[in-house]
Amino acid sequence: MMRLELLNTGSELLLGAVLNTHVRYIADQLFPLGLRLERQTTVPDGAAIGSAMRESFGRCDILIVTGGLGPTSDDITRDLAAELLGVSMQQDPEVLQAIDARMSRRGFVMNAAIARQALVPDGAQVLPNTNGTAPGLYFPPRPLDGGGHSPHLFLLPGPPRELYPMFEREVEPRLDALTETTTTTHATYKIVGLGESKVQDLLEHQLLKLGSVEIGYCARPGEVDLRLIAEPALIEQATPMIAHACGDALISDDGRSLGEVLLGELRERNQTLVTAESCTGGRIANAMTDLPGASEVFLGGVVAYANEVKIGQLNVSPELLKAKGAVSAEVAEQMAEGVRLALHADLAISTTGIAGPGGGTELKPAGTVFIGISQKGKNAFAVRKDFPSDRDTFKHLTMQTAFLLALRQLRDE
Amino acid sequence: MMRLELLNTGSELLLGAVLNTHVRYIADQLFPLGLRLERQTTVPDGAAIGSAMRESFGRCDILIVTGGLGPTSDDITRDLAAELLGVSMQQDPEVLQAIDARMSRRGFVMNAAIARQALVPDGAQVLPNTNGTAPGLYFPPRPLDGGGHSPHLFLLPGPPRELYPMFEREVEPRLDALTETTTTTHATYKIVGLGESKVQDLLEHQLLKLGSVEIGYCARPGEVDLRLIAEPALIEQATPMIAHACGDALISDDGRSLGEVLLGELRERNQTLVTAESCTGGRIANAMTDLPGASEVFLGGVVAYANEVKIGQLNVSPELLKAKGAVSAEVAEQMAEGVRLALHADLAISTTGIAGPGGGTELKPAGTVFIGISQKGKNAFAVRKDFPSDRDTFKHLTMQTAFLLALRQLRDE
Numbered sequence A, B: 001m002m003r004l005e006l007l008n009t010g011s012e013l014l015l016g017a018v019l020n021t022h023v024r025y026i027a028d029q030l031f032p033l034g035l036r037l038e039r040q041t042t043v044p045d046g047a048a049i050g051s052a053m054r055e056s057f058g059r060c061d062i063l064i065v066t067g068g069l070g071p072t073s074d075d076i077t078r079d080l081a082a083e084l085l086g087v088s089m090q091q092d093p094e095v096l097q098a099i100d101a102r103m104s105r106r107g108f109v110m111n112a113a114i115a116r117q118a119l120v121p122d123g124a125q126v127l128p129n130t131n132g133t134a135p136g137l138y139f140p141p142r143p144l145d146g147g148g149h150s151p152h153l154f155l156l157p158g159p160p161r162e163l164y165p166m167f168e169r170e171v172e173p174r175l176d177a178l179t180e181t182t183t184t185t186h187a188t189y190k191i192v193g194l195g196e197s198k199v200q201d202l203l204e205h206q207l208l209k210l211g212s213v214e215i216g217y218c219a220r221p222g223e224v225d226l227r228l229i230a231e232p233a234l235i236e237q238a239t240p241m242i243a244h245a246c247g248d249a250l251i252s253d254d255g256r257s258l259g260e261v262l263l264g265e266l267r268e269r270n271q272t273l274v275t276a277e278s279c280t281g282g283r284i285a286n287a288m289t290d291l292p293g294a295s296e297v298f299l300g301g302v303v304a305y306a307n308e309v310k311i312g313q314l315n316v317s318p319e320l321l322k323a324k325g326a327v328s329a330e331v332a333e334q335m336a337e338g339v340r341l342a343l344h345a346d347l348a349i350s351t352t353g354i355a356g357p358g359g360g361t362e363l364k365p366a367g368t369v370f371i372g373i374s375q376k377g378k379n380a381f382a383v384r385k386d387f388p389s390d391r392d393t394f395k396h397l398t399m400q401t402a403f404l405l406a407l408r409q410l411r412d413e
Helices: A022-033 A048-057 A077-085 A093-105 A112-118 A160-178 A194-208 A232-249 A256-268 A283-289 A308-313 A318-324 A329-342 A390-410 B023-031 B048-057 B078-084 B091-104 B110-117 B160-179 B196-208 B231-250 B258-269 B285-287 B307-314 B317-324 B328-340 B391-413
Strands: A005-010 A035-045 A060-067 A089-091 A120-123 A125-127 A137-141 A152-156 A186-192 A214-220 A223-230 A250-252 A274-278 A298-304 A345-354 A368-375 A383-385 B002-007 B036-045 B064-065 B089-091 B119-121 B125-127 B136-139 B152-156 B185-192 B215-220 B223-230 B250-252 B273-277 B298-304 B347-353 B367-377 B381-386
Touching: A005 A022, A022 A035, A022 A160, A035 A048, A035 A368, A048 A060, A048 A077, A048 B036, A060 B381, A077 A120, A077 A137, A077 A152, A089 A093, A093 A112, A112 A214, A112 B152, A120 A137, A125 A160, A137 A160, A152 A160, A152 A318, A194 A214, A194 A232, A214 B023, A223 A232, A223 A283, A232 A250, A232 A390, A250 A256, A250 B091, A256 A283, A256 A390, A274 A283, A283 A298, A283 A390, A283 B285, A298 A308, A298 B307, A298 B347, A308 A318, A308 A329, A308 B298, A318 A329, A318 B002, A329 A345, A329 A368, A329 A383, A345 A390, A368 A390, A390 B152, B002 B023, B023 B036, B023 B160, B023 B185, B023 B215, B023 B223, B048 B064, B048 B078, B048 B347, B064 B160, B064 B185, B078 B119, B078 B136, B078 B152, B089 B091, B089 B196, B091 B110, B110 B119, B119 B136, B119 B391, B125 B160, B152 B160, B185 B231, B196 B215, B196 B223, B196 B317, B223 B231, B231 B250, B231 B391, B250 B258, B258 B285, B258 B381, B258 B391, B273 B285, B273 B328, B285 B298, B285 B391, B298 B307, B298 B328, B307 B317, B307 B328, B317 B328, B317 B381, B328 B347, B328 B381, B367 B391, B381 B391
Parallel strands: A005 A035, A005 A060, A060 A152, A274 A298, A274 A345, B002 B036, B002 B064, B064 B152, B273 B298, B273 B347
Antiparallel strands: A035 B036, A089 A120, A125 A137, A137 A152, A186 A223, A186 A250, A214 A223, A298 B298, A345 A368, A368 A383, B089 B119, B125 B136, B136 B152, B185 B223, B185 B250, B215 B223, B347 B367, B367 B381
């Protein structure tokens, strides 16, 4: 097994300004090649890049470095790599010409700082950059002064729109050639509403009996991803086994999220969805509208935080609000029914609850929530749940449950 | 300057299953304390945690480790730390009791794996976990066998809902005490709508003339945090200087976000807010309802994704939609006015735009958005902006601009 490390460079990654999405992207690309990251490190721009590279040299067979190839004075990854490998750099006329052409198209004039990006260390292969100026570089292993060999070294640009196409076109074929062809494949199963240990209890024993299967779990509030790495024939046997054990808690076997599955089934059935949100405050509508293609099935919704909005926009009865309280099954039902009729939709989801930390009572403590479902031609209903947690988790668990109820309602037709 | 490192443990972080958001969160928390991360490392569960900790011991003054404190067999961070520090572990009766109480409330039975989480290494301080089972641990520096001292060592849980409250309640006060010098203090200024280099041009020269001031910037889409570390008297002089230079782009000098400032000013004026969202799809309502105390001023809103909802719920004219298109200043104005009247509020925000990547035209390319404001007794108006970017950034920038316009409207009265 090749030992592979990722080194991300850039002060902005350590200042909280920018979220590091490279790790997930690169891990996802490596997985089908049968490779995985053994370590990932972030260092600021500057000299720290050199010491981090030197440390990785002693630990891994393949090192991928991102960032620090640009024109400014703190972009020194290329120089540090050449120094570590003990090679000098030459200006590459072809690279210089490509940079010059790109600059002219954009109305910029070449200068010394920009021209630095055309320096290529001896023995390195140039990886063309179709979406930016600085090319990437690949160094095959070479003997090191202190003994041993350097790892396969890739220097890649930091911006995702430059990195991604270069990774797919230039890095993956080289990695593929390095790794012996593997016969295994992988599958990711999304499971909602069962805890990690429950999933393990249900499945691990029988999955291991199938043969050589590597099992991985990734738990988030209210959901578990189950990952299998095995021969394709084994995955084929495992899928129905998992479906049988998990029932409708198995959301997808292709990594799609609950929201995506719901959107897809609504589209298949040509049905429209609307929302009436009190305690989730727009979270559900926001999540739906983050999905590509949402506008085909999601019409909109009402955020009914105040009781007056529940009455005025959703036709909830003031008497009912007084008798049962805003956090009640009856109000959740009227909210769902009200928004479905007002917005002329086929299916409606509603939420009303106590996100906390304040506002709870003995009978309805913080974390209590009622989720309502109304579908054309059927009676509305509501389900009570208790999610005592922070506000963000409360909203998330309420949303997941609402999506699950809506999905069951669609499938029950 | 204290050298600080972060070590994230967890195979799921290196498998692409989970995006590492800890780095950004912790960097954001460190910023006001005048601390920054010098390095961040991710390693899988297991023995790699031990070697990564040992390497960090030699490089830093403070080491924060996340993950690997749970009950399963690969949760060995606690054991590895005790081994490195050469201390043994004892079961802490108080911690065990807290875990037992939590388990009973949830109907689980204590077992040996769960009880392991009550093991406390000698000399460590227990950091209570209010949202989970495993407590955190803090080890003050101690002499190491090979010479030198260990860094201040924090072992913290991996799940954000356990990590965040523990970090704020247990870690920050300890870090604050470590970094506190007798004379300097710090201030964080939130600036919205000016770029980082613009803020630097406007301020850096005059701030440095004040005397010994450490200046830090943290830029995110549409906003910049400016941090000063200096004597209190200097900060007092700097604040009016920054206010003068930035005008109303300066949102707060106490770290409060734009949404929090808007909420506060609405409350002071006893005014209510509602929203009519098309392209932001509930993002603004969701952000408002994430803020404590929102229910005092935020009544709710309408997510009007489909044109029928704009017409039916917000009283937008069908003729106007046909003549000007849904993405137009006139429709944004009618949406704001419509939602304010329908929900009986004092102030309303509306958004209609093309999030992209598809759906743009030559005159209104992807990224075009109109933001409407309607206030009781005043004419509604709308502002056009262009935010060509990914969907998440587009929604975020639209929200920030809407909050800024609403705030100006309130202050202009």
